[in-house]
Amino acid sequence: MTGKPVLHYFNGRGRMESIRWLLAAAGVEFEEELFETREEFEKLIQGGALMYEQVPMVEIDGMNLVQTRAILRYIAAKYDLYGQNLEEQAWIDMYVEGLRDLSDMIMYFPLSLPEEKEMNLEYILHRATTRFFPVYEKALRDHQQDFLVGSRLSWADVQLLEVILLVEECKPSVLSDFPLLQDFKVRISQIPTINRFLQPGSKRKPRSAAVGAQGCRLASSPMDLVGFGYAALVTIGSILGYKRRGGVPSLIAGLSVGLLAGYGAYRVSIDKRDVKVSLFTAFFLATVMGVRFKRSKKIMPAGLVAGLSFMMILRLILRLL
Numbered sequence: 001m002t003g004k005p006v007l008h009y010f011n012g013r014g015r016m017e018s019i020r021w022l023l024a025a026a027g028v029e030f031e032e033e034l035f036e037t038r039e040e041f042e043k044l045i046q047g048g049a050l051m052y053e054q055v056p057m058v059e060i061d062g063m064n065l066v067q068t069r070a071i072l073r074y075i076a077a078k079y080d081l082y083g084q085n086l087e088e089q090a091w092i093d094m095y096v097e098g099l100r101d102l103s104d105m106i107m108y109f110p111l112s113l114p115e116e117k118e119m120n121l122e123y124i125l126h127r128a129t130t131r132f133f134p135v136y137e138k139a140l141r142d143h144q145q146d147f148l149v150g151s152r153l154s155w156a157d158v159q160l161l162e163v164i165l166l167v168e169e170c171k172p173s174v175l176s177d178f179p180l181l182q183d184f185k186v187r188i189s190q191i192p193t194i195n196r197f198l199q200p201g202s203k204r205k206p207r208s209a210a211v212g213a214q215g216c217r218l219a220s221s222p223m224d225l226v227g228f229g230y231a232a233l234v235t236i237g238s239i240l241g242y243k244r245r246g247g248v249p250s251l252i253a254g255l256s257v258g259l260l261a262g263y264g265a266y267r268v269s270i271d272k273r274d275v276k277v278s279l280f281t282a283f284f285l286a287t288v289m290g291v292r293f294k295r296s297k298k299i300m301p302a303g304l305v306a307g308l309s310f311m312m313i314l315r316l317i318l319r320l321l
């Protein structure tokens, strides 16, 4: 290998965190190109480095590796963390895939609707303690070794420790009925490479960066709901105005501006810094309605639209800072 692997991802845990864990456990130093904006992500896409236009991507051994599982498998095999034979590999795969099911639930948890948060958390903890942790507790009991598979550290152990710590962040006492997992946690945490990764200042992402799915949301760019709401308001407002006072030209003008605002919101949804159209629309409406409000002193609709448009301008400018 020439040079250190370079990890490309958002500045968060997400799908990259297990890759960080595995490299760290293998004692491999790595570099990170962490992006914060959609543009940085798109630059990478335009450079042709992302096979599926998705991250994680890891530059390693002259390849641009994508697909989380493929990356993990490559690292595990390369650094001798993937068992001694096909049978051990199969066991490692089974343990790792189960752990992924559990960690995926946790990764998507921040996307829960507020009213579903408590129920979803309970569900995750229930699944962890009734379906997944019993498997690993039994595996350690039956296998009678320090590790899940064979007699040395494997990818399965690294992944298990990562997920235990993840679930403990949701409920610190979650291992209380799993004595072997408690011992396992202490034992594996003491392995020097892993212990270093657990120390502050390492490349392990903190809980505050548990943006898993939020990281993905940045990649697929969240919809500009406020912008669409504003466009809908302008459109509905012009239809109501027409119904009340008539006037086809004002209706056409209102609908056109509403359409333009909708198009602006669409562009912001694709790229949150692409605010030109939205800014122009809001500026136009703020000016026209502001002048109308000054003359008529009527809050509805002139004052309201001018005020909202002014707030939209502020909001869009803030996005650029």
Ligand SMILES: N[C@@H](CCC(=O)N[C@@H](CS)C(=O)NCC(=O)O)C(=O)O
Binding pocket: 014, 015, 053, 054, 055, 056, 066, 067, 068, 069, 212, 215, 216, 219, 220
């Ligand atoms: N199967 C892929 C999924 C990767 C994925 O969904 N990545 C997200 C970020 S976490 C992404 O790049 N999304 C952008 C998009 O799909 O356009 C993997 O496991 O690596």
